[in-house]
Amino acid sequence: MSVTVNIPLDSLGIKWERLWEETGNGGYVPEGELLASYNDVIREIKKVCRPAFCYEIIECxxxxxxxxxxxxxxxxxxxRIAGYLEKAEKIAVYVGTAGTGFxxxxxxxxxxxxxxxxxxxxxxxxxIAEAVSSHAFRHISDKEQESGDRTSFPYSPGHCEWPVSDxxxxxxxxxxxPCGIRLTDSGLMIPVKSVSGIVGIGKNIERKPFGCAICTFEGCYKKHVKDERHPVD
Amino acid sequence: MANLEGLYEAILNGKLEQAVEVTNAAIAEGIDPQTIINGYMVKGMEEIGARFEAGKAFVPNLLMSARAMKGALDILKPLLKAENATSAGTIVIGTVKGDLHDIGKNLVASMLEGCGFEVINLGVDVSGEKFVEAAKEHNADIICMSALLTTTMNYMKEVVSAVEAAGIRDKVKIMVGGAPLNNDFAMAIGADGYSSNANDAVAMARRLLSA
Known part of the structure; x- marks a missing residue:
């Protein structure tokens, strides 16, 4: 049985004034005309953005x-990722999005x-898409912990050795x-600002490295972001 | 008297109105358009590019400078044509078939336009056939392809093959870019160059056309 959750944009905890640090542009602060444009864009985004995620918990x-x-x-x-999920009894499969309005x-x-x-x-x-992913992960983890289970960190196709084609x-x-997200033949989610992933669930599952810690993509802008964010740290 | 140093500053700081104002004043005074461009505008773009490479300027700064440069160039271009001057080159650009990522390709297109190239932007999800047709129609010097997915980047090889099959490979250079790519990939598929950002793409385009 799938669960769909709509999230008010404000509850994602995005620090709009620090957005640049999150995207490898640390040190950049818009000013003057650029600041005005940036503020206009954020105002419009707040009007049209309807983040949501959908998940289903399935036996592993x-x-x-x-x-x-x-x-x-x-x-x-x-x-590597499969090894981290060896003790999973169930898997939460999720997708999330900034929405079609965005x-x-x-x-x-x-x-x-x-x-x-x-x-x-x-x-x-x-x-926003990353914040939705973190929000979905926290939501799933909290629910499972209520019933005495533990959860792994989230893992997504396109990261580490996991092909996008999956x-x-x-x-x-x-x-x-789900949440209005469709998939193209090339594995691209539309809306483009969407995320997908899985979380391992089980009594004995342990949290192993994820995200940037296991990514092999040298060209990624996040390699330049010193303050790597982990959603539950 | 036109403040041409002010034009350099306007391009560097991305001030469109100021760039247009000084350019108009310079034309009114009969200053040679090529002198305006090479002596001040190009230098402004070179400086913002150098600051970007040094981490002292950011993508929005580059875009503002490119916009100011384009605004001034649009005024000067008709005069250049009268003198039989040409653009820096013609570039057909697009995101390859299966991929709908727009922004990176548009950043590159803006920078190229700002630096004096004629840019034909084909949009996203562009087939090899479309790239070839556009290259022929516009007599392009460069085909510039973008991809953001490992599942779509391989289509670039098909575009290279389509260009070869169309018999225009010796007339057109091919540049590629996008997050999952690198120079090794570009060389392996038979492209002429790879660039990792919009500023570098301009330098690469210039290098390819001067080679």
Whole structure:
């Protein structure tokens, strides 16, 4: 049984004035005309952005050789992530999004040719999507802890050794277009500012490294962000 | 008298109105457009680019400078044409088929336009056929491709093949960029260059066209 949760944007705890530090632009502070544009964009985002996430908790059928079988579907997160989830009895599969209203706003900015505002909105969208992912993870963890279970950290296709092409398996485990998110043949979620992931659940599961700590992508802007955020630290 | 140092400052600080104002004043005084561009505007862009590379300026600063540069260039271009001057080059740019990420490609397009290139922006989800058609139609010097997914970056190789099959590979350079890419990937698929950011893309485009 899937659960859909709508989240008021304000409750995501985004520090709009520190947004740049979150995106590898530490040291940048908009001023003058740019600050006015930035503030306009944030005002518009607050009007149109409707973050939400959807998740389903499914029995874990087995973990073997970098593969994880859930609900009759085999995911391929790789040996490292699969190893971290060996003691999982259940898996929470989730997707989250900044919403279609936000997507429409970004498209309109891009269409208008206002690349500066489009850049501000895109940057904000990335932060919103990550905040939704953190929120979903906390929500799932809190619920499971109430029933005496422990949870792993969250892991997502596209990170570490887990191919983006596995997005189709994540979506196969959820209802059609969860939170209005659809998946293209290339594994791209639309709205673009969407996230997906899994969380291991079990009495004996331990929290192992995740996110930047296990990412092998050298070119990522987050390699330059000193203050790495972990949602439960 | 036109304050051409003020034009340099306007480009550097991304002040569109000031850039346009000084440019108009300079034209009215009969100052050679090429002198205005090369002596002041290009230097302003070079300085903001250097500051960006040094971590002392950020993407929005680059974009503001490019906007000011483009505003002034738009005034000067008709005069340059009268003197048979040409643009820095013509570039067809797009995000490859299967990928809908827009912003990185648009940042590069803005910077290229700001630096005097003619840019034909094909948008997102662009097929090899479309890249080839546009390159032929606009007599492009460079095809510039973007991808943000590991699942779509491989399509770049198909575009390179389409350009070869169309018989225009010797006429057009190919540049690629996007988060999952690197120079090794660019070379492996037969592209001519890779750039990791909008500022570097301008330098790469110039290098490719001067080679």
């Amino acid at each position: 059928e087995g973990v073997c050789d970098g593969k994880l079988t859930v609900g009759g579907i085999t995911l391929n997160p790789g040996k 997507e429409d706003y970004c498209r309109e900015l891009n269409r208008s040719g206002d690349v500066i505002r489009a850049f501000f909105a895109d940057t904000a969208g990335s932060v 997005q189709k398996f994540i979506f196969a485990l959820l209802p059609d277009t």
